[in-house]
Amino acid sequence: MSAARAIAAYQALQKYLAVNDGSGLYHERYPVVAGDNAYSYEWPFSQAHAATLDLTGLPGEQGDAYLPDLARRSVGQERYWKASGGTTGVPGYASYPEPPYGSGGDFFYDDNEWVGLLDIQQYLMRGDRAVLARAEQIFQLVVSGWDSDPSHADPGGVFWTQATWSQDRNTVSDMPGAELGLRLHQITGQQTYLTWARRMYDWTNRYLLSPDGLYWDHVNLTGTVETTIWSYNQGVPVGVNVLLYEITGDQEYLDRARRIAAAAHAHFVTGGRLLGQPPYFNSIYFKNLLLLEAVTGGRTYREAMAEYADTVWERYRDPGTGLFRFDTGGQTETLQQAAMVQIYAVLGWDPDDHRLLY
Known part of the structure; x- marks a missing residue:
């Protein structure tokens, strides 16, 4: 059932939100209204890219059928690539398509990290060396975003963005960076990836972990x-601790992953707050919990994910269009639709394959 739902949600994504002008890009939302940009920002596109990748993980020929679409997402992804770099001079993905499709935009470190992580997932699934090389480039961008000014309060951390209007350092710019670094270390054996990943992990634990x-x-x-x-912001640290456990063999990391997962489950699931979270945050949250259960066993988090998926399907899906509508504005965002494709798709995977997730 999950695979069928993933396919139906993806078909709606493509029908209503894909732009049919040869760019390979998406609209930000449907229906398009006056004043909307021609294309979506990079973050929604990356999640449509991830959704397509997750569909290729469906068993057998069912997943293989999406490989041509995955190739098309890779072409669209490069519309955002700025080889000349941002403010740190390191190449990366801009927040809006580069010319001739748009005027580009500021670099967001978390946006780039999600692409790096999906590149790692594609490498692990398909052995694609080109995407591994791009993931390594992205990690260099992330490192360039480290706050190196010791005079700042809580010194260190990766900035959220290169935009001048924000100088925040976030859980979401550090923990996914750590997760990317750990995956790269696992694949390449290079110590520098582990060193930087630990630095990001330690900084976030020191300054952004609540009592x-x-x-x-x-x-x-x-x-x-x-x-x-x-x-x-709870899911990714679970994944980071799982990877640290796999790399070091230190049981404390796995115990930490379990503690964070249990606290988050109590807060969001038992506490009735999960539906109040954006679906694109929940897709990342649940994928990391599936990674944990792929290592530890158990079905608590998979069952919570399936229950969430059922509720969304029954409560928020428009059966006429197949689109999910999470607010009263009458529009569906590419980001929302793509997130639900991801959730249904990975629920349709062989659970052993959840080790490949981020």
């Missing part, structure tokens, strides 16, 4: 912490 065992969102340069608890 309740959950992670706050970000800290600014004056030391003021934004204490919002988002689901994806």
Whole structure:
């Protein structure tokens, strides 16, 4: 059933949100209204890219059928690549397509990390050396975003963006960077990836881990912490600890992963807060919990994910279009639709393959 739902949700994504002008890009939302950009920002596109990759993980010929679409997503992804680099001079993905499709945009480190992680997943699934090389380039960009000014409050951490209007350092710019570095270390054996991953991990634990065992969102340069608890900011640290356990064999990392997962489950699932989280945060949250259960066994988090998926299908899906509508504005975002494709797709995987997720 999950695979069939993933395919149906993907068909709706392609029908209503893909742009049919040869660019390989997406609209930000449907229906398009006056004043909307011609194309989506990079973050929504990357999640449509990840959704297509996750579909290729469906068993057998069912997954293989999406390989041509995955190749098309790779072409579209490069519309955002800025080889000349951003403010640090390191290449990366801009927040909006580069010319001739758009005027580009600021670099966001988390946006780039999600692409790096899906590149790693594709490498692990398909052995594609080209995407591995791109993931390594992205990691160099992330390292260039490290705050090296010791005069700042809570010194260190990867900035969220290169845009001048924010100087926040976030859980979401550090923990996914750590996860990317750990995956690269596992694949290449290079020590520098592990060293940087530990640095990002340690900084986030020092400054953004709450006494309740959950992670706050970000800290600014004056030391003021934004204490919002988002689901994806709990999921990624679970994955990071699982990878550290696999690399080091230190049981404490696996115990930490379990503690964070249990605290997050109590907060979001038992506490009834999960539906209040954006689906694109929940897709990342649940994927990392599946990674944990692929190592430890058990079905608690998979069952919570399946229950969430059922609820969304029954409550938020428009059966006429196949689109998910999570608010009263009457529009569906590419980001939302792509997230649900990911959730249904990975629920349709062989559970042993969840070790490949981020």
